[in-house]
Structure formats: C-alpha cells, structure tokens
Amino acid sequence: MEQLSDTKQRILDVSLKLFSQNGYSATSVREIARNVGVRESAIYNHFRGKDDIIETLFNIYGWGKAQRYIDKLKDDNKLLDDPKNYFKSIILDGILDIVCNEEGNKFKKVVMMEMFCTDTARNIVNKELFSKAREYLSEIFNEMMSAGVIKRCNPFTLSNQFLAPLMFINLEYLLNEKKGVNYFKKEIEAHIDFFWQTVSL
Template identity: 25%
Template structure:
C-alpha cells in the first residue's frame, strides 16, 4: 500500500470514528506517520481527501456487485436471469453483499461516515441517500418494474415493492452494527426475508 492509499484508508477510519469536522489534517498526518507537508503532496486539503474517498468507494461497491454477479449489473436480460436464479444462490449473493457493507473495513467505515455526517454535510447527505436510502430503492424499483412487466412478479407499484424489500435489510444493517455477535441470527433473518418476499410477490 502506497502513501496515498494509506492516507485515504486512515482518513476514512478517522472520519468514521470522529466525524469529518472532528479530524484535522494534522490528525491524519500523525496517524499515517508523515509530515503535513507530505500529505499536501497528494491532496489539496481535507475536503479533497473526502472527495477522493467518495469516488473510490463508489467504484469499489460497483465492482463488488459485478464480482457477485448481481443480475441487474451483469446482464440486460434481468427477467431471464432471475428466472434461472435459485433461492439458494440469491441468498448467497445477498449475504455476500450484506457482509461487504457490514464487515469489510473500508466499506463499513464509509457507511458509518455517511451515517454520522449526513446531518451536517450536504454532500455526504446526498451520497448517503444515493448509496443507502432512496437511491437504492429507486435503483431496485427499476429491476422490480422489469420483473412485473415480465410476469415474474405480480402487479404492484415497483417503488413500494422495492421499499418492502430493502426496508428490512436496512434494519438488519443497524442490528448488525449494534450486535455483530448475532451474525448467525441476522443471516437467518435475511434468508427468511428473501424467501417470504419472493413467495409474496412471485406469480
């Protein structure tokens, strides 16, 4: 890991712990083990570090979606992809993504940073909404609209379907943050949620 990457990783960890406004450039330089002048060789200021983190994390999350073969990311024929997807495989994909957002140090710190800073930073609030709130619902609603149109799901408002799918998962994120030792129980809830959701909406 080079110095620039270390600056980004350690900054993200500090921002998640103390908040963006609670961390100074001096704090970051000290934690990385470099002089402030060395940090400015890579970034203009603290905001530049945050902006870089935003871009990198968005790319990282998109890559993980591709690696886990999420149908709407890897193919345009979403209906056929979901027809061929077993419940077991869907649960596996869902848990892999859930684990990324809760256990991967970088991604989980990014999520905590967004949650912490959403009320005092408009840029972060927009990113949090896009990455974890209604932005997710909007993206998922497009998939559900295709499943409804393809007669795989029964006729309902795709936005409401997406809300009913994602809402419990967002709750499980919070539950994991509070009680990571209950991982097996949370995984069971997630799998059962997916099973019941599919049963309720599938034709």
C-alpha cells in the same frame, strides 16, 4: 475499480479510522497527514480535500460497493431463470458481505454520526443511498415484472420494501455485532423468503 497507490490507500485507511473514532467534522487534513506520516501537501496530491476523501470512501464501502454488485446482477441471466433460488444462493452472500463488512461498517458509522451535522454526509445519504439504490433496484424489479416472474406493482415501492428491512438488519449489526454472522445470515434469509412469498407469481 481503479487500483490505488499504496500512499492513497494508506490515506483512505487512516482517514476512515480517524473519522470513525473522532467524527468527520473533528478530523482535519493535517491530522490525517500526521497519522499517515506525510506532509499535508501530500494529501492534496491524491485528493481535493476531506470531502473528496469521504466520497471516495463511500464509493469503496458504501453505495459504490452495492452499485457494482447490482450491476453484476443485471448482467446475469440466472436472475430471471430462477430468481428465488438466485436471491438465496447468490444475492444473500453479497448482502451479508455489505451488512457484516468491518471496514464498510466503520464508514456507515461515520455517515450516521455526521449526516445531521454536515452537508457532505447528508448529500451522500440522500443521493447515493436513497436515490441511486432505489433507482437501480427498480430497474431490476422492472425486468422481473416484464419477464413475468413477479407481480406487477410500483417498482419504487417494491425497492423500498426490499431495502428497508435490510437497513434495519444492518443497524442491528452495528449495535449488536457480537450476535455473530450466522444470526444475521438467518435474518437476511428470512427477509428474502418473506419478500419472495409476497411478490412472486
């Protein structure tokens, strides 16, 4: 991932804060510039506009983060050598970071608030979350089937079965984060155990 300049990072940080407080639609580029402490034209030196800002945030905190994690998994042979323990020892930490990441969850709140109001947020959810997430996971599950470590079934359906409870857990965290990370770690562990009992040979 590219190294961002201090000004560009500051624009993203302030935008995320304002989007999560006021909503994406209600936040103007002028307001972002004022809170960053730069002229409005300076925002356009780094971004094409507000849509570009939210798409960049999604790449950092949303599916982009998950995609980088899945790409790493696909290149790790340990995934096929001992998949159950790999899921529990390696994948668990990555999922936990996605579920319990404070900045990432600010962004998720923005998308959830806006996805029924703006085309930008709706397209992000449809394309990046539902399409790409399932596509990448399907590739991983196909590899596992070919290696003979899980039952043969529709990989797209399998991806849904793996992702849906995690989305539910993430939503619960957004609503009840006071329960603490350990509570959600146990929830994710229980999901991985149940999932693996269902699909393993």
